[in-house]
Amino acid sequence: MDYEVAIIGGGPAGSSAGYWLAQAGHKVAIFEKKAFPRQKTCGDGLTPRATYWLRQMGLEQDLHKYHFYKGLRSYGFGRCLEMEWPDHPLYGNIGYTVTRYDLDQMVANHAEKAGATLFTSTEATKVDISRDGLEVYAHSKSQGDFKGSASQGDFKVSARYLLVCEGANSRIGRSLGVTRNRQWPQGMAIRSYWESPRHDEPWIESHLDIRDSNHTLLPGYGWIFPLGDGRVNIGVGLLDNKTNTSKLLDAFLEKIADSWQIDINAPCTAPTGGRLPMGFSLSPISGHNFLIAGDSAGTINPFNGEGIAYAYETGALAAKCLGNALDGGGAASLARYEEELNNNLGRYYKVGRLFVRAIGQPIVLHTCVSIGMRSKPIMKQVMKVMANLM
Ligand SMILES: Cc1cc2nc3c(=O)[nH]c(=O)nc-3n(C[C@H](O)[C@H](O)[C@H](O)COP(=O)(O)OP(=O)(O)OC[C@H]3O[C@@H](n4cnc5c(N)ncnc54)[C@H](O)[C@@H]3O)c2cc1C
Numbered sequence: 001m002d003y004e005v006a007i008i009g010g011g012p013a014g015s016s017a018g019y020w021l022a023q024a025g026h027k028v029a030i031f032e033k034k035a036f037p038r039q040k041t042c043g044d045g046l047t048p049r050a051t052y053w054l055r056q057m058g059l060e061q062d063l064h065k066y067h068f069y070k071g072l073r074s075y076g077f078g079r080c081l082e083m084e085w086p087d088h089p090l091y092g093n094i095g096y097t098v099t100r101y102d103l104d105q106m107v108a109n110h111a112e113k114a115g116a117t118l119f120t121s122t123e124a125t126k127v128d129i130s131r132d133g134l135e136v137y138a139h140s141k142s143q144g145d146f147k148g149s150a151s152q153g154d155f156k157v158s159a160r161y162l163l164v165c166e167g168a169n170s171r172i173g174r175s176l177g178v179t180r181n182r183q184w185p186q187g188m189a190i191r192s193y194w195e196s197p198r199h200d201e202p203w204i205e206s207h208l209d210i211r212d213s214n215h216t217l218l219p220g221y222g223w224i225f226p227l228g229d230g231r232v233n234i235g236v237g238l239l240d241n242k243t244n245t246s247k248l249l250d251a252f253l254e255k256i257a258d259s260w261q262i263d264i265n266a267p268c269t270a271p272t273g274g275r276l277p278m279g280f281s282l283s284p285i286s287g288h289n290f291l292i293a294g295d296s297a298g299t300i301n302p303f304n305g306e307g308i309a310y311a312y313e314t315g316a317l318a319a320k321c322l323g324n325a326l327d328g329g330g331a332a333s334l335a336r337y338e339e340e341l342n343n344n345l346g347r348y349y350k351v352g353r354l355f356v357r358a359i360g361q362p363i364v365l366h367t368c369v370s371i372g373m374r375s376k377p378i379m380k381q382v383m384k385v386m387a388n389l390m
Contacts, residue, residue: 006159013294014165016315018111033123040100048091053312067228076208162290170296184281185356190273191235194262222252302352303386
């Protein structure tokens with residue numbers, strides 16, 4: 001075997017799994033089709049759960065140079081509430097905003113330093129799986145200027161196990177039979193960056209009364225996440241695939257432009273959007289010699305659209321199960337992955353799916369938000385539940 005584990009995708013799920021496997025002494029390769037640093041459409045918000053996983057990987061010091069924020073400022077129905085993160089015994093109460101341009105390079109480099117081979121500018125194009133192992137076919141666009149990169153062209157590697165972490169558009173995952181349960185929710189979100197004199201505020205901001213052109217309240221929210229570098233990340237996320245998110249973002253920008261002193265016609269980059277596969281809506285996420293983690297497994301939190309923490313968490317859990325399999329546990333260790341994921345998050349995500357279904361009814365949504373915004377103690381509890389910090 002060239003490698004014990006081949007990981008497809010060098011985002012949060014793939015790099016975290018690569019780090020944990022390399023740290024445990026396993027021979028692991030990560031295939032990433034882009035060259036780092038690279039843009040990734042995201043709100044760039046790290047909650048205490050995400051910062052916990054970065055601390056676990058030994059990256060706490062690296063976070064200090066980025067923008068720290070203490071909690072959430074929420075607007076809705078003419079009211080505003082400021083709520084600090086609860087002081088959770090495990091996760092703590094610290095949040096950061098870090099662009100994915102910086103964050104994903106940081107974690108991928110960390111995995112490489114731990115001993116993982118990182119093939120950047122290298123797309124995995126096909127996987128051949130047999131009973132005893134597998135082969136990953138890849139195409140490299142690299143000029144050879146990145147450490148660990150293959151030179152330009154097609155090549156293949158063999159591996160004992162495969163971990164798919166391709167993100168929301170998982171081509172290899174689909175080729176392994178992974179499909180989405182369409183009865184379950186999927187979100188859509190869009191964002192860009194604008195310059196603002198309020199770029200270093202200590203709160204991330206959410207606006208809960210997002211409405212369509214008929215003034216109907218929509219299940220979702222608009223956000224402004226200050227980055228501390230002169231820019232703010234502004235976006236909207238929705239649990240409804242019928243609404244045009246670009247138009248919704250334009251309407252949201254009109255609403256907040258004055259208070260954030262932004263020129264809505266001058267985004268730093270054109271807005272880009274993407275899908276939010278959530279609530280374990282994809283399956284199967286394991287086979288006799290492969291596992292799926294992060295967005296490719298639909299692990300985004302249905303309550304708030306947060307995915308980075310869960311990509312780190314499922315990457316770490318997949319690494320643990322793959323490590324156990326390599327240490328003699330075989331396929332039975334891979335079967336434990338789904339079980340452990342369900343133990344950790346299954347019930348929470350089940351409630352999350354029901355929550356999404358309930359707030360899909362405008363009357364339920366209206367009642368919940370209007371009552372919640374009248375009471376800070378209620379909203380603080382809601383925030384704890386939505387960020388999975390109970
Ligand atoms: C607009 C928007 C805003 C969001 N805001 C937030 C937020 O503020 N906070 C938060 O926690 N989450 C947020 N999310 C969700 C978050 O971005 C994802 O949950 C997270 O990126 C998932 O990580 P991942 O590693 O599973 O996938 P990704 O981050 O998508 O990484 C997958 C990687 O795999 C690579 N890849 C794909 N296919 C191949 C292949 N065949 N070969 C080689 N490489 C491949 C890709 O280039 C990519 O680098 C947001 C999402 C969107 C769309």
